[in-house]
Amino acid sequence: xxxxxxxxxxxxxxxxxxxxxxxxxxxxxxxxxxxxxxxxxxxxxxxxxxxxxxxxxxxxxxxxxxxxxxxxxxxxxxxxxxxxxxxxxxxxxxxxxxxxxxxxxxxxxxxxxxxxxxxxxxxxxxxxxxxxxxxxxxxxxxxxxxxxxxxxxxxxxxxxxxxxxxxxxxxxxxxxxxxxxxxxxxxxxxxxxxxxxxxxxxxxxxxxxxxxxxxxxxxxxxxxxxxxxxxxxxxxxxxxxxxxxxxxxxxxxxxxxxxxxxxxxxxxxxxxxxxxxxxxxx
Ligand SMILES: [Zn+2]
Ligand SMILES: [Zn+2]
Numbered sequence: 001x002x003x004x005x006x007x008x009x010x011x012x013x014x015x016x017x018x019x020x021x022x023x024x025x026x027x028x029x030x031x032x033x034x035x036x037x038x039x040x041x042x043x044x045x046x047x048x049x050x051x052x053x054x055x056x057x058x059x060x061x062x063x064x065x066x067x068x069x070x071x072x073x074x075x076x077x078x079x080x081x082x083x084x085x086x087x088x089x090x091x092x093x094x095x096x097x098x099x100x101x102x103x104x105x106x107x108x109x110x111x112x113x114x115x116x117x118x119x120x121x122x123x124x125x126x127x128x129x130x131x132x133x134x135x136x137x138x139x140x141x142x143x144x145x146x147x148x149x150x151x152x153x154x155x156x157x158x159x160x161x162x163x164x165x166x167x168x169x170x171x172x173x174x175x176x177x178x179x180x181x182x183x184x185x186x187x188x189x190x191x192x193x194x195x196x197x198x199x200x201x202x203x204x205x206x207x208x209x210x211x212x213x214x215x216x217x218x219x220x221x222x223x224x225x226x227x228x229x230x231x232x233x234x235x236x237x238x239x240x241x242x243x244x245x246x247x248x249x250x251x252x253x254x255x256x257x258x259x260x261x262x263x264x265x266x267x268x269x270x271x272x273x274x275x276x277x278x279x280x281x282x
Contacts, residue, residue: 022070027067073120075122082096083111084107085107085252108262112277113275118280118282126279130174145182166209167213207235208233209232225259228260247265248276258275
């Protein structure tokens with residue numbers, strides 16, 4: 001009892017001496033457990049209820065790491081979107097339909113979905129995680145991915161979850177595969193109540209990045225496709241025969257990377273490939 005009081009006091013003192021800073025903008029994050037530090041209920045980012053609901057979830061997941069302004073700066077992907085690649089159309093009216101790119105360049109995957117628009121704030125959050133080693137973001141970002149997974153798929157309909165692999169040289173320099181870390185966290189988040197392993201198996205070694213590629217960020221749309229060509233090989237084709245595979249990555253930009261992974265998997269015998277990413281470029 002007394003030790004609990006000391007622990008609690010220690011935590012408060014720690015927050016006072018070392019107040020946490022937002023990982024995106026470095027502003028101090030007020031202590032919401034302290035009524036004096038609370039800034040009230042989260043307002044809607046743009047007044048719409050779907051966006052408010054997502055921002056409440058984001059606030060719950062990320063409030064220890066991001067300030068409220070940065071959480072509100074994250075933008076949800078909302079319908080109408082392309083029913084294949086998930087591209088959010090500029091017009092906010094109408095229903096989901098196929099975008100021009102998916103009509104002229106049919107994809108090897110069936111659907112790609114993401115919770116966030118890849119804007120400046122989402123980019124900084126992902127960069128802090130990927131390039132600045134802020135691994136405390138793994139769990140909240142994994143939770144966001146898992147929430148999106150449950151929203152668009154029945155988790156027992158997916159046979160295999162496959163993180164997009166890194167080439168060995170990049171894996172060695174970064175020290176981790178961000179997509180694998182997030183997907184590997186799902187079981188812990190779901191807890192014992194939901195047996196995710198009944199639904200799917202996480203397959204880390206199924207796809208191999210056999211060729212080192214240039215960073216996609218430095219390339220245009222056509223160059224990205226060429227850069228990815230034959231970058232992946234299948235490790236064990238008997239594993240994927242007629243299977244429903246969910247590819248996981250951090251960002252969908254032009255889709256060149258995940259489409260090349262899907263091509264290898266479909267040509268290797270997979271029944272269906274879908275894509276789940278944290279963010280979607282627009
Ligand atoms: Zn911030
Ligand atoms: Zn599309």
